Amino acid sequence: MSWSKRQKSNRRQDDFYTVKAQKEWYVARSVYKLQELNEKFSLFTPDTRFVIDIGCSPGSRLQYTSEQLPPRQPPTSEWIYQEHIIWLDLKLAKVDLPGVATYVQDATDAKWVQTILTNHSIKYFDLIMSDMAPDTTSNSDMDAFRSIAAIEQILWIVEKYLAPEGKFVFKIFMWPWFDDLVKDLKARRWANRIRLFKPKSCRKASKETFIVKV
Numbered sequence: 001m002s003w004s005k006r007q008k009s010n011r012r013q014d015d016f017y018t019v020k021a022q023k024e025w026y027v028a029r030s031v032y033k034l035q036e037l038n039e040k041f042s043l044f045t046p047d048t049r050f051v052i053d054i055g056c057s058p059g060s061r062l063q064y065t066s067e068q069l070p071p072r073q074p075p076t077s078e079w080i081y082q083e084h085i086i087w088l089d090l091k092l093a094k095v096d097l098p099g100v101a102t103y104v105q106d107a108t109d110a111k112w113v114q115t116i117l118t119n120h121s122i123k124y125f126d127l128i129m130s131d132m133a134p135d136t137t138s139n140s141d142m143d144a145f146r147s148i149a150a151i152e153q154i155l156w157i158v159e160k161y162l163a164p165e166g167k168f169v170f171k172i173f174m175w176p177w178f179d180d181l182v183k184d185l186k187a188r189r190w191a192n193r194i195r196l197f198k199p200k201s202c203r204k205a206s207k208e209t210f211i212v213k214v
Contacts, residue, residue, distance in 0.1 A: 017201050021060065027094045029201065030131065031060035033171075033210070036199035041214050043167055044068035048126045052086040052161070054107045054154060055132030055171075059095035062087055065129075066097045083120055088113065107132070108153040117161065125161050128168040130154060133208075144175035144207065151181065159188075167214060173207045182211065 017029035038044055044065075051065055062085060069084055083101035087093060093102045103116055107130075132154075134146040151170050158168055172178060186194050190213050198209040 026060040026063055027058045028060040031064045032201035033199040034061050034064050034129075036201060037169055037197065037210060037212065038064075038068070040197055041167070041169075041195065041212050043127055043129075043169060043212075045126075046070070050084055050086075050122060050125045050163075051127045051129065052088070052125050052157065054088045054128075054130040054157075055090075056087060056129070057089040057091035057093055059087075059093040059097075061129070061131065062093065062095055062097060062100055062102075066099060069099070086117065086120065086122065086125075088116075107157070108150065110156055113157065122161065124163040124166065126163050126166045128158055128162055128166065130168075130170045133171065133173075140207070141175060144173040145177055147173045148175075148177050148181050152184075167212070169210055169212045171208055171210055174209050175207065185211065185213070 017032055021027070021029045021031060034043075048069060051069070053061055053065060056062055065085055083099055085097075085100040087100055087102040088105045088107045089102075090104065090106060092104060101116075101120060105112060105116065107113060130151065132147070132150050134143060134150060136143045151172060162168060172181065182194060182196070193214050195212045195214055196209055197212060202208055
C-alpha cells in the first residue's frame, strides 16, 4: 500500500472512532482500545475494586473504568468514600468522576507515588494499567526504547501493589527491545500468564501493542 493510501486508511479509521467517541460522550477514542482489551481478557470482574491507571490523559479510559466498577456505597458516620481509581499522568485530566483521585505525577518517581498510595490507604490493586508513551520524535527506534524504559521504571508498582490474582495491561511499541521486556516479565513470575494483543481500534500504521497479564 502506498504512503498516501495508508494515510487515507488511517484517517478513515480515526474518523470512525473519533466520531463514535463523541457520540458516546467519551473524551478520546482511546477508550475503545481498553474496551477491546476488556472484552478479550475480562480485565474487569465483579471482584475488581481498586485500579491504577498511568498515563491516561485526557480521561476516556477513566470514564470506561468507572463504568465497570461496582457503585460505591453511600457513606455512613463511621465510613467515608474511598477512591477506587488512582490516576497518574504528567497532563491534566479532562474528566471529574466520583471515586477517582487524579494526580499530575510522574509514575516513575517511586517516593511520591508511594506517598500518594499510602495517603489513600491503598494496599493492593486488582488492575494496573499503563497507556504511557513518550513524546515522539523523528527517531522511531529511540521512541520505542524510551517507551520500554518507562515501562521498566514502573514495574515496581506491579511488584509491590498487584493483588495475587490481579491483572495488568501496558501499552508498548513493538521494536527489537520489545522481546526483552516480554522475556523479563515472564521470568519474574508470570511465565504462563503474559499475552500480547493489538486492538482493532489502534491505528493501522501504529507499532503499538499491549502486554497483558491475565
